[in-house]
Amino acid sequence: MWMLAAALLRALLSRFVPLLPDETYYWEWSRQLSAGYFDHPPGVALLVAIGTGLFGNTALGVRAGPALAALLMHGAAVVSAWLLAGRGPQGLRAATRAAALVALIPVATLGLVLATPDALLFASAMLAVLGVERALASPVRSRQSLAWWTVAGLALGVAFVAKYTAVLLPMGLVIACLVHPALRRRLAEPGPWVASTIALALFAPVVRWNAMHDWVSFRFQLGHGFTPSTRGNPLSRELEMVGGQMGLASPILFVLMAAVVWCALRDGWRQRRDLTPTDPLVRRFALAVIAVVPLAFFAVSAWRRPVEANWPAMIYPGAMLLLAVHDRPWSLGPWWRRGQVLAAVLLGIVAVQAAWPILPLPPRKDPIARAHGWDTLAAAVDTHRQQLRQEAARVWVAADRYQDASELAFHLPGQPTVFALNLGGRPNQYDLWPKASDTIRPGDGLVVAFDASARGDSLAGVVGAWFASTQQGATTALRRGDGVITERRLWMYRQALALPRRP
Numbered sequence: 001m002w003m004l005a006a007a008l009l010r011a012l013l014s015r016f017v018p019l020l021p022d023e024t025y026y027w028e029w030s031r032q033l034s035a036g037y038f039d040h041p042p043g044v045a046l047l048v049a050i051g052t053g054l055f056g057n058t059a060l061g062v063r064a065g066p067a068l069a070a071l072l073m074h075g076a077a078v079v080s081a082w083l084l085a086g087r088g089p090q091g092l093r094a095a096t097r098a099a100a101l102v103a104l105i106p107v108a109t110l111g112l113v114l115a116t117p118d119a120l121l122f123a124s125a126m127l128a129v130l131g132v133e134r135a136l137a138s139p140v141r142s143r144q145s146l147a148w149w150t151v152a153g154l155a156l157g158v159a160f161v162a163k164y165t166a167v168l169l170p171m172g173l174v175i176a177c178l179v180h181p182a183l184r185r186r187l188a189e190p191g192p193w194v195a196s197t198i199a200l201a202l203f204a205p206v207v208r209w210n211a212m213h214d215w216v217s218f219r220f221q222l223g224h225g226f227t228p229s230t231r232g233n234p235l236s237r238e239l240e241m242v243g244g245q246m247g248l249a250s251p252i253l254f255v256l257m258a259a260v261v262w263c264a265l266r267d268g269w270r271q272r273r274d275l276t277p278t279d280p281l282v283r284r285f286a287l288a289v290i291a292v293v294p295l296a297f298f299a300v301s302a303w304r305r306p307v308e309a310n311w312p313a314m315i316y317p318g319a320m321l322l323l324a325v326h327d328r329p330w331s332l333g334p335w336w337r338r339g340q341v342l343a344a345v346l347l348g349i350v351a352v353q354a355a356w357p358i359l360p361l362p363p364r365k366d367p368i369a370r371a372h373g374w375d376t377l378a379a380a381v382d383t384h385r386q387q388l389r390q391e392a393a394r395v396w397v398a399a400d401r402y403q404d405a406s407e408l409a410f411h412l413p414g415q416p417t418v419f420a421l422n423l424g425g426r427p428n429q430y431d432l433w434p435k436a437s438d439t440i441r442p443g444d445g446l447v448v449a450f451d452a453s454a455r456g457d458s459l460a461g462v463v464g465a466w467f468a469s470t471q472q473g474a475t476t477a478l479r480r481g482d483g484v485i486t487e488r489r490l491w492m493y494r495q496a497l498a499l500p501r502r503p
Contacts, residue, residue: 002099003074006109009351010070013113014063016355018371021403023115024410027052027062029429036209036217038429043162044117051115057415066119070112073123074102077317080130081324083137084283090327097336098324104343105320107248107313110350118310120162122317125169127155129287129317131195132173136283141189149191150198157202164221165294168314170196172293176286180268182275183286213432220427237302244309245295249316250346252339257291257319260326264288284322291318363483370485373478377404377449377488378411380476384447384490391494392445398436399449400459402428404488408449421448423459437499444496447473452487460491468495 019027029037029045030052036042051064077098085094102108112119131152138145159166177183177192186192210217232240246254268275268285275282294314298307323331353359354368363369381397388395397412398419399405405420412418419439420430440446448463450456452475464470473490 002096002103003071003078006074006103007067007071009109009347010067010113013110013351013354014059014067017113017368018374019059019062019407019410020114020371021407023062024406025402025429026115026117027057028406028409032433034209035205036213038216038220038427038432040117040163040217040221041161041203041206043120043158044115046161047120048115057410062115063113066112066115069119069123070109073108073112073126074099076123076126076130077102077320077324080126080133080321083130084133084280084321085325085327090325094325098320100340101253101320101324104340104347105249105253105316106343106347106350107310107316108320109347110354111248111310111313117163118313121159121166122313124155124159124162125166125314126317128152128159128169129290129321131155132290133283133287133321135191135195136183136186136286137278140185140277145189146191146194149195153195153198154202156195157199160199160203161206164218165311165314168294168297169290169317170199171297172290172318173286175293176289179289180282180285181272182277182279182282185277216432231306234303237306238299241298241302241307241309241312244307245312245315248309248313250339250343252335252342253323256331256335256339257316257323260322260331261288261291261319263326263328264322265292284325287318287322291315291322357481357483363480363485366480366485369480369483372480373485374407375411377476377478378408380474380490381408381447381449382412384473384492388445388447388492388494392443394441394443395445395447396436396440397447399488400451400456401425402430404449405430421459421463423462424451424455440496440499442496442498446493446496448491448493449488450491452489456489460489463491463493466497466499467493468497469493 026044027048029042030048033045033049034042037045047065047069048062051066052058052061055061055064078095081098082091082095085091108122112122131148135145135148135152138148156166156170159169177187249257264281264284265288268281268288271281292315294312298312301307301311326332349359353361357366385395385397396419397408397416398421399408400421400423402420402422402425405418409415409418419436420428421436422428422431436446446463446467448460450460460470460472471492471494473492475487475489477487478485
């Protein structure tokens with residue numbers, strides 16, 4: 001029931017919420033498949049390509065792959081909880097609780113609506129946790145153990161291909177094995193090394209792609225996470241990170257997960273010298289360390305710069321399983337029921353707000369509003385493009401930001417190539433593809449969308465130097481309902497001259 005309810009909610013939201021700029025950006029990746037990209041490994045591009053291969057270059061196609069990944073993650077969580085708790089009434093209760101947690105926690109339900117790297121990361125990480133837990137439940141050096149380590153290695157390799165933060169999962173497992181005597185024995189069996197070899201083999205094409213592109217993706221992610229920021233102070237950033245996790249998991253359920261993780265660490269450590277490698281307390285200790293390490297890692301990162309709420313999401317596969325199987329009264333009684341109710345209420349409010357705005361949020365501060373208005377802008381761009389086609393054989397379309405370029409590429413008739421000029425924004429994948437300067441030839445025309453601001457007009461003047469004539473076009477408001485989110489001003493350029501080559 002919980003799985004069906006979560007799938008239906010995701011389907012409804014997918015129907016009513018247009019594609020966000022990040023989703024169309026990843027859709028652009030899927031049209032040029034590669035072993036790596038500027039921002040992430042290729043997992044999300046492959047997932048989107050599977051969906052668009054089935055349903056075409058539509059919103060349904062873009063989100064079909066993540067929807068399948070969400071179902072896989074939900075099923076893996078239920079099976080993992082059932083096996084960890086035991087195949088009796090306790091196992092059934094744990095499986096039901098796991099199904100409820102995945103359905104109610106916003107990061108696992110709302111977050112998996114979108115075509116982002118987190119969809120494949122969550123699914124593969126949960127499968128990896130299932131494999132690890134089953135391997136640890138099997139006798140040391142047994143065939144059963146080796147088989148489950150192989151499953152874990154395959155799932156972990158897919159997680160590596162989904163998002164670089166997947167490395168925190170094996171990092172947590174290694175730390176657990178090094179510090180716990182019962183787990184340390186696992187390092188003497190072949191299973192963990194087989195799993196590591198499989199995972200690294202699946203990740204090897206990503207490493208090779210980075211080596212061929214000056215390690216651009218690795219450098220970007222390291223800088224993205226650790227470059228010092230002047231925004232806020234260390235304490236405020238730490239509090240912001242914790243607050244973000246409470247929002248992703250709902251406050252009561254987050255506190256309950258934190259409590260059961262602490263209990264698993266405490267109980268597993270206190271009895272470490274008396275436990276066998278297959279003891280449930282040992283497995284729960286390993287899951288707790290796997291959950292703690294991502295939070296600790298991003299707590300260090302938050303000391304230097306703000307941490308986005310979804311970055312530490314690797315804490316949840318292990319934490320959710322531990323809460324699902326915990327059998328002490330305080331985790332089963334009133335607070336569990338209150339946590340479910342509060343999570344359901346918050347989930348409902350966010351879901352309704354995503355489909356039909358009910359909260360008095362200014363459109364510019366509503367994160368869902370960023371998905372709206374692009375069809376209107378694309379229609380205006382197409383009108384200007386048709387006007388220029390009366391004078392030039394070839395007319396191209398560009399925007400300054402990669403978000404605008406990808407949304408225009410998705411919404412314009414024929415879904416043509418759209419360039420991101422990146423004159424005023426951060427480097428991104430468009431810098432690695434053929435640029436406007438590589439493609440536009442003398443005599444061609446160009447339509448560009450810039451911010452409707454003095455800065456946007458200044459950048460438009462820079463582009464104007466590349467053409468014989470410049471004409472300011474319409475200013476278009478991107479709206480959600482009656483609210484204006486932002487505005488773009490269109491510019492038409494005629495008779496391309498020699499465009500400067502950008503490095």
